[in-house]
Amino acid sequence: EIVLTQSPGTLSLSPGERATLSCRASQSVSSRYLAWYQQKPGQAPRLLIYGTSTRATGIPDRFSGSGSGTDFTLTISRLEPEDFAVYYCQQYGSSPLYSFGQGTMLEIK
Amino acid sequence: EVQLVESGGGLVKPGGSLRLSCAASGFDFSRYYMNWVRQAPGKGLEWVSSISGGSSHMHYPDAVKGRFTISRDNAKNSLYLQMNSLRAEDTAVYYCAYGDSRFDYWGQGTLVTVSS
Numbered sequence: 001e002i003v004l005t006q007s008p009g010t011l012s013l014s015p016g017e018r019a020t021l022s023c024r025a026s027q028s029v030s031s032r033y034l035a036w037y038q039q040k041p042g043q044a045p046r047l048l049i050y051g052t053s054t055r056a057t058g059i060p061d062r063f064s065g066s067g068s069g070t071d072f073t074l075t076i077s078r079l080e081p082e083d084f085a086v087y088y089c090q091q092y093g094s095s096p097l098y099s100f101g102q103g104t105m106l107e108i109k
Numbered sequence: 110e111v112q113l114v115e116s117g118g119g120l121v122k123p124g125g126s127l128r129l130s131c132a133a134s135g136f137d138f139s140r141y142y143m144n145w146v147r148q149a150p151g152k153g154l155e156w157v158s159s160i161s162g163g164s165s166h167m168h169y170p171d172a173v174k175g176r177f178t179i180s181r182d183n184a185k186n187s188l189y190l191q192m193n194s195l196r197a198e199d200t201a202v203y204y205c206a207y208g209d210s211r212f213d214y215w216g217q218g219t220l221v222t223v224s225s
Contacts, residue, residue: 032210033210033211035211035212037154037212039154043217044204044215044216044217044218045154045204045212045215046215047208047211047212047213047214050210050211056213088153088154090154090211090212092210092211093210096156096170096171097156097159097168097170098144098146098156098159099156100153100154100155100156101153102153103153103154
């Protein structure tokens with residue numbers, strides 16, 4: 001079973017700063033099948049990044065993804081007030097078919 | 110515009126059953142894998158089930174296998190989740206989402222509470 005571990009659990013930053021969120025897998029994940037989601041309180045998650053580095057429709061270019069194998073990163077280059085939320089990574093293909101990381105809460109410092 | 114609207118949630122006793130529905134619009138429903146993902150109160154996301162466009166493939170994690178059944182009606186652009194033998198740990202918001210290998214769009218969710 002693949003386990004995704006996100007770090008840090010909580011990240012406290014100010015608007016304008018750069019955010020780096022990590023997702024580490026217990027086994028190798030195909031780069032084609034690693035995605036990132038953003039969730040704000042009371043809302044459904046929204047797809048940000050898929051295939052490790054491809055931005056979903058309408059996602060601003062301050063969001064970028066990178067990585068391979070077992071280590072993946074979501075970077076937000078310059079934080080906007082609307083970016084403070086919880087972020088989840090997700091893999092597809094290994095048992096279970098889909099799994100999510102436990103989430104990183106990005107909060108305003 | 111893609112729309113996914115879940116319904117059918119509510120309060121149910123342990124051991125009981127519930128059927129969730131998801132009405133889809135704005136995309137070619139029959140072509141896409143459809144999925145259910147849940148989120149327990151204050152917790153993270155957990156995949157629950159997936160079904161292929163033609164209903165030939167269904168997938169479940171061990172936590173719900175044998176208790177939950179996913180189905181779809183392409184003529185009605187609708188997705189369903191039949192949940193039997195419900196447990197307290199099934200309490201969550203259940204989201205309908207479409208996509209294959211990822212979840213491109215999500216509904217707003219329906220709350221299922223399992224409690225006596």
